Amino acid sequence: MASQIVQHEHSSTLKHHFASDAQQLDAATIGMWLFLVTEIMFFGGLFLAYFAYRQAYPAAFASASNKTNLWLGAANTTVLICSSLTMALAVHAASLGKRTLLVLFLILTLLLGGAFLGVKAYEYHDKWVHHEIPGAHFECEGCEDAGHAPLFFSLYFGMTGLHATHMLVGFVLLVIIIVQAARGKFTAKWYTPVEMFGLYWHFVDIVWIFLFPLLYLIDRSHTGLK
Amino acid sequence: MSDHNEQHHIVPVPVYIAVFLTLIAMTWVTAWVSTVDLGHLNIFVALSIAIFKASIVILFFMHVKYGTRLTKMIVLAGIYWLILLLFIVMADLWTRTWMGVPGR
């Protein structure tokens, strides 16, 4: 790119307490991965609750899970995987210093993320309409063992809600990064924020990769793909 | 200190595309398999596919395959501790009825 700054031993992006760019990048990567480890454990608590109660109340979980919309879930998974691809390609573009391509892929990622959240919001609305929100007005029409169904829906909203919160945070960060990218802040030598954000975005994708089968795909054999 | 000079390993685009297509395929495979009654195997199949999908995202999209040994160790530590949490607590739940005395 034309705007590229010539990098020397001490580039403008090197903080004073680091000895080299390599050390700085390495530190950022390790730091990001450690952060993701804390995220794994953070979601881990919810996954544990999920497995514990699914084991205790299989009938309630199976029939409550059938209340979710498999097509929307699968479509949303696809959307999120697409956004992961565009994010990976954005990092790729950044590493080659292709600014326009970088911005394009980031915007695509943003749009796909928005689509995911839109579908999620629609699903939440659907649950609201059907009173499938745990609380005083909870109903689970036709559920087996409806008495334990609130546990499934508490976990459903807890897990997808936490996931959606992560998406929202990612959304805000992504907007900032797009602006920075458009202004040419990143170069082929230094695009650490893009790379770190990519790790975050893929992590959020991975969480969904587990949420989809656990929340949408229990005991579908009796209902089929509907 | 590690002198880690290969700063970036640039992954070829076809690799990304291949991973992407596998992920999409697996998504629909797992959705379809769930409609086949495999009894208790359903959850194992679903989780195996999810673990496979997550692994290729971690290895290729997140560049861990090309990362330092430290990065790999951090990822493994995270997974290990998650399994520790899940397995030990589930082991308690599994064995709660063994004694045949409520609360023991």
Added chain:
Amino acid sequence: MITAPPPEKTTPNYLNHQHGLKSWLLTGDHKRIGILYLISVTMFFALGGLFAALIRLELTTPAGDLLESNQYNKVFTMHGVLMVFFFLIPSIPATLGNFLIPMMIGAKDLAFPKINLLSWYIYVLGGIFTLYVLLTGGIDTGWTFYTPFSTSYSNGYVIAAGLGIFINGFSSILTGLNFIVTIHRMRAPGLTWFRLPLFVWAHYATAAIMILGTPVVAVTLFLVVLERGFHIGFFDPAYGGDPVLFQHLFWFYSHPAVYIMVLPSMGVVSEVISTFSSKKPFGYTFIAFSSVAIAVFGFLVWGHHLFVAGQSIYAGLVFSVLSYIVAIPSAVKVFNWAATMYKGQVRLETPMLYSLGFIGLFTIGGLTGLFLASFGMNVHLTDTYFVVAHFHYTMVGGALLGYLSGIHFWWPKIFGRMYSQVWSKVSAALVFVGFNLTFFPQFLLGYMGMPRRYHVYPPEFQVFNVLSSAGASVLALGLLLPAIYLTWSLKYGEVASANPWGATGLEWQTSSPPIAENFEVTPVVTTEAYDYSTQQEVVHVG
């Protein structure tokens, strides 16, 4: 980031190279952030201590004559919450660790200075939530937040308190993250892993626990907040939820958390014992690896808090045997410290007195832990004052004494001043005597069966309670003294040399107080750790 101005002529250091409140509140300097933590942690400690005083005062008589039951419950809850989450966990890592780790490894700063500052602000924010709870009416769940009491029955401000601790957790996570990256990637040339001071090893292990454990308690308290706020069920038996699951999640963090509190103290003690024996620590590698072993095995024993809680007894037995295994690395440390003094040149300066006190009290704390690790013994002892005495021996006798030892040891480095040697020794003696008088009787009370968290108690327990309260007043005096003479020393203390104790680490090779960038030139390490033969520039004070 603050970029250092060109060096001035008048001995510039990190304290005086910039002035004004803004230069402190927006600093990226790990040393200044360490001091911000020092101030805030001390405030929370004082507050927690005030609640402790109320507890001991109330318990001098069997009847509830000073406080209402409800007030008493709020007092011990606030004591626990403040001391555990806002003092013990950040105490050494966030103050001394923050200050010293970059200096000990010859770095200019932690890897992420802005994140370091952010972690302090998060800590303050969490603290504000907790103070809000305190001012608006308190919380009566106990620091353990057991469900369904906390979610459905408590009449305290569970949501605000839960959020306060939830938020505070991220401060701990970010500190741990910063430490691990820094220790991995910022070490000076030549500083291999086995040349690291044991303080750094201990903090590495601590940071690992912070990263792996804290998120679990954060999400658990978050679920409690959701359950209480929106009446949705995660642990509520009304929906078939399992309160024991909450306890698993809670102790998955909160047991390793006691190692977050005590491991840094062990690091301090390793430094202090070696320095004041002028001898390389006996079994350096064993002490180093025992820290890591404690961190790893410490994650496998949380279930010994659940022996009588309705957990399966098979799970309980596994947790019991694992608890004994985690005791071994601690024993290894104690014996190695004692062996370090063997044929050393022992100087009984104040930090050494505190460290020796630590060894004695931590030994008792650890040994009484063996009582509680035994499933059969635990059934009788759990939830009694035996537990209270045990964890105060490890948390106060261990973590707090280690903290005081460290503060006295590095005070000349941090502020460039010496404190009164006489008063500090008096204070160390008072703390040791007062502590034992306070908590030893509680072991006996526990075996006799006095349950913890009791506001009123049967009269046969009074004798030991009076002894305990008497001890607490001595302890309080012992802890007030340092506040006075340390503050006094800031202005009137003798100016300290760069290395007043004849210690080895890199932090003693820069000036006291250090310059903003820690070192004039990045040091290159060529010798093993604790090489006392290379000592130069030694001035004794005292």
Added chain:
Amino acid sequence: MTMEPKSFQLFPESASNFAPSVDGLYTYMVVVSAFFSLLVGFLIVYFAVKYRKKPGQGIPAPINDHSIGSMILEITWSVIPLALSLVMFAWGASIVFHESRPPADAINIYVTGKRWMWKIQHMEGAREINELHVPVGKNIRLTMTSEDVIHDFFVPAFRTKADVLPGRYTTEWFQPTKIGDYHIFCAEYCGTKHSGMIGWVHVLSAEDYDKWLAQGSGEGSMAEQGESLFNQLGCGNCHVKGGHGRAPNLYGAFGTKVDLSDGTSVRFDESYTRESIIYPQAKIVAGYDRIMPTFKGLISDEGMLKLIEYIKSLGDPNGVVPGKTLTSEPSDIQKSGQMAVPMSEEKPQAANKSTASAGTSANAGRQQ
């Protein structure tokens, strides 16, 4: 109360079969701990005195690194403590196995914790609050539950305790060995008057106990009260003897293994009974339909215990040792194609008398 408190003591009264073994283990641990505390204390003081450099002599000259480590020592001071502590583990484990296996001949007593009192029901019908009368020398088995939060039934003189959980049953047993009055404490923090949730165990001689029991309650035995509740709720309309009804046979069923419709099985115990009444659809017996309505909120925790005692009394549970299973009798179970739920229309008031807290009582029992 009835007991003269002693002003000073180091051990609580020793009044159960567990007390001597727990005290024995305690003594062993105290000896080991005292030895190591004194050893470490001695070493530190001895080294500090022997190798002390007086202040004012400056920093000492470096000494030879002749003692910077020793593998033999490290192994010694790892292995010896490990061996000593594994004795503690094994000893403790043997005690806890003993404590976890109530003898088959034990007298069943039911405990319900409620903020802030202990409600106790005897099989014979006697009920008491914050007091528990038991005969000396007999095995006593407590089956406990809570109406609200977690409590803990702790008798220091018996050296045993167990948490009392809402929505679940826990068990505690002991054999009182000494006549006298002993403290009951709630040992799990349960709110404002936690320290007031105390009471007394009165250990009586066999004759005194019989006399005390004879005073009775006038309400009949727990099983009888359970039976009338069973009838009021209309349970017998479906749960017919011999299994001719729409619902599984309950006679002689308690303590057996029950096959469920999803292919798994569950032991018919207190927790399963409770769950099946509150969440009837959670675990369906193989061959039956999901027709039973929930009784959530209709039965108090004490009423539930009466029903359990009644169901236990149906048929002969002889030889049913907890943990062992009897074979269920498939001939007693008949398929039912019926659909309607023949619930009596009026909800029984007696069972419904309680309480706002009924909503929190639920089953967290986790059979597989």
